[in-house]
Amino acid sequence: MQEPWVEQDPTSNNTDSVPTFNGYGPSGNATAEVVYVNYCREDDFLLLISEGVKIEGNIVLCRYGHVFRGIKSMLAQKYNAVGVLIYSDPIDDGFRRGEVYPEGPWRPVQGVQRGSVAFLSICPGDPSDLEACFGPDFDNSTSYIGRTMPSIPVLPLSWGDAQPILMGLGGKAANPGWHGAVPNVTYNVGPGPVTVRMQVEVSYNETTPIWNVVGRIKGQQEDRLVLIGNHRDAWVFGATDPSSGSSALMETARGFGELIKKGWKPQRTLMLLSWDAEEYGLVGSTIYGRKHQNDLATQAVAYINVDVGVSGPWFDASGTPSLIDLVVGVASDVPYPNNGTND
Numbered sequence: 001m002q003e004p005w006v007e008q009d010p011t012s013n014n015t016d017s018v019p020t021f022n023g024y025g026p027s028g029n030a031t032a033e034v035v036y037v038n039y040c041r042e043d044d045f046l047l048l049i050s051e052g053v054k055i056e057g058n059i060v061l062c063r064y065g066h067v068f069r070g071i072k073s074m075l076a077q078k079y080n081a082v083g084v085l086i087y088s089d090p091i092d093d094g095f096r097r098g099e100v101y102p103e104g105p106w107r108p109v110q111g112v113q114r115g116s117v118a119f120l121s122i123c124p125g126d127p128s129d130l131e132a133c134f135g136p137d138f139d140n141s142t143s144y145i146g147r148t149m150p151s152i153p154v155l156p157l158s159w160g161d162a163q164p165i166l167m168g169l170g171g172k173a174a175n176p177g178w179h180g181a182v183p184n185v186t187y188n189v190g191p192g193p194v195t196v197r198m199q200v201e202v203s204y205n206e207t208t209p210i211w212n213v214v215g216r217i218k219g220q221q222e223d224r225l226v227l228i229g230n231h232r233d234a235w236v237f238g239a240t241d242p243s244s245g246s247s248a249l250m251e252t253a254r255g256f257g258e259l260i261k262k263g264w265k266p267q268r269t270l271m272l273l274s275w276d277a278e279e280y281g282l283v284g285s286t287i288y289g290r291k292h293q294n295d296l297a298t299q300a301v302a303y304i305n306v307d308v309g310v311s312g313p314w315f316d317a318s319g320t321p322s323l324i325d326l327v328v329g330v331a332s333d334v335p336y337p338n339n340g341t342n343d
Contacts (some may be wrong), residue, residue, distance in 0.1 A: 033192030125286030168194030231278030
């Protein structure tokens, strides 16, 4: 499956672009009737089951949002679905929110959200490292498929591809809160009568090396660490996530380098960290954290993460309450692009 070329954006015609798929989703074939399960939250599954709607043996269709896509696949597997299709409904990410790409930032009719479906809520990092996730009772010879990543096929869809499936669903009408904005769809839950065949072929059991890049500037207090991190891998081009953050990290490194040439030395040791394989499940950073957990627990003062440095006119930051003065102070120093002030 491929997203179509957008005439106004020559990069969208790049034949090396990664196809639409979900990371850590397995190869597999499934043919079954479809059930619409809203956002594939636990409550969504339980509501359908309480109303007598059969999940077992069927393919689940749900929309992105509210919970991580790995949780959606984990719950679908828990309730014995045979496959999962996840689409972006325009009420959440599309024309109902504003102008769509390329005129605006929202997802167009054939736009697809890629991403990992690993069970990150129970095992971030390397999904094959069961001992790290579950303790010594689970050695790494135990199969991790179905434990830390799904055992059933999972695919992402555009709302354009989901539309004929949604239009073909019968059964009970979905609750009003389950309604999206796909045109000509009444939002029934099924199952069926529409049937879908999923055929997924991915390089599932292969491993590949990853690299974290770590820079250290010794401070006057060498054993007190301030860490600044950003991942550098992306599903496609990563213009916003992570490349805007990577640009900020690289410029920060360049600025520190110029200061060091002038004899400057920070009060605390500064560590600049470029993580690999974040998109698959926080792999590089989690492995680093586990390997160096004792030093980080006793020496780390703060960690600043900047995956997204620029994303239109919006500003967003989150963190521990102790950093609020820092965030407000820095934000106050930067003019707001829409009106040229610091308000």
